[in-house]
Amino acid sequence: MIIVQISDFHHRSDGKLIRGIVDPEKALRTTIDHIRAMTPHPDVVLVTGDIHNKSDDPNYGAVRAHLDRLDAPYYVVPGNHDDHEALRAAFLDLGYLPQGKGFLQYVIDEHPIRLIGLDTVIPGNFMGRLCAERLGWLEERLQEAPTKPTLIFMHHPPFKTGIDFMDECPFEGQEALSSIISYNPQIQRLVCGHLHRPMEARIGCTLASTAPSIAFQMSLDMRPGSKPSFILEPAAIPVYLWSEDTGLVAHMSVIGDYGPRHAFKSETRS
Ligand SMILES: [Fe+2]
Numbered sequence: 001m002i003i004v005q006i007s008d009f010h011h012r013s014d015g016k017l018i019r020g021i022v023d024p025e026k027a028l029r030t031t032i033d034h035i036r037a038m039t040p041h042p043d044v045v046l047v048t049g050d051i052h053n054k055s056d057d058p059n060y061g062a063v064r065a066h067l068d069r070l071d072a073p074y075y076v077v078p079g080n081h082d083d084h085e086a087l088r089a090a091f092l093d094l095g096y097l098p099q100g101k102g103f104l105q106y107v108i109d110e111h112p113i114r115l116i117g118l119d120t121v122i123p124g125n126f127m128g129r130l131c132a133e134r135l136g137w138l139e140e141r142l143q144e145a146p147t148k149p150t151l152i153f154m155h156h157p158p159f160k161t162g163i164d165f166m167d168e169c170p171f172e173g174q175e176a177l178s179s180i181i182s183y184n185p186q187i188q189r190l191v192c193g194h195l196h197r198p199m200e201a202r203i204g205c206t207l208a209s210t211a212p213s214i215a216f217q218m219s220l221d222m223r224p225g226s227k228p229s230f231i232l233e234p235a236a237i238p239v240y241l242w243s244e245d246t247g248l249v250a251h252m253s254v255i256g257d258y259g260p261r262h263a264f265k266s267e268t269r270s
């Protein structure tokens with residue numbers, strides 16, 4: 001089973017560039033084309049939030065037109081830039097998002113690895129949280145299938161980065177989440193977005209990771225007091241392989257044209 005993660009589109013309904021530099025529409029189109037060209041084709045695509053950029057009214061229909069070109073089921077969770085109810089309305093007919101006004105959390109249990117999407121958003125706030133209600137829901141879902149390999153996906157990462165401007169807003173609920181993970185070894189990994197850089201950290205007895213953005217990357221600046229800045233490093237998408245033989249292996253596929261593959265020719269020995 002091949003799982004692709006795409007994150008932090010920051011799509012704009014008005015068609016304008018982000019900060020006058022980044023074209024999120026082009027980034028999304030290029031990413032979907034990249035995934036469509038993958039061989040073997042992914043079985044599942046996880047969309048880990050900040051789908052919209054919050055600069056204007058969201059147009060999730062325009063985003064969906066891109067996502068519907070994926071020849072694979074895709075599952076969305078909200079980020080801090082997203083509008084919960086507009087997001088729910090736009091994707092509700094796909095059948096996995098809960099109806100009503102509650103959190104956008106759900107389980108996908110039709111693949112070899114169980115997928116749990118979590119809602120880490122605090123409305124109107126930049127930071128992430130898993131409150132008692134959301135964590136209680138997670139515990140119940142994990143108890144349903146304690147031996148089935150499980151992957152959790154969500155927007156905000158539950159770890160500090162060592163980059164000051166990213167750590168200004170700590171994740172609420174990190175200790176409780178870590179405790180739940182420690183007695184649920186079926187969790188293979190937590191995959192997150194939000195930070196616009198590839199990172200990994202241990203939480204409980206598993207790994208948590210963040211994906212690059214498909215649109216623009218945050219700068220790697222570990223100087224004390226670093227100020228927020230972004231950089232046009234290449235976009236990339238995590239690609240996870242799950243099999244009985246390998247377990248869960250994380251790869252990274254860089255978006256862009258880097259030319260053909262070059263075969264290693266056998267060298268003649270003199
Ligand atoms: Fe983002």
Ligand SMILES: [Fe+2]
Pocket residue numbers: 050079080081155193194195
């Ligand atoms: Fe975010």
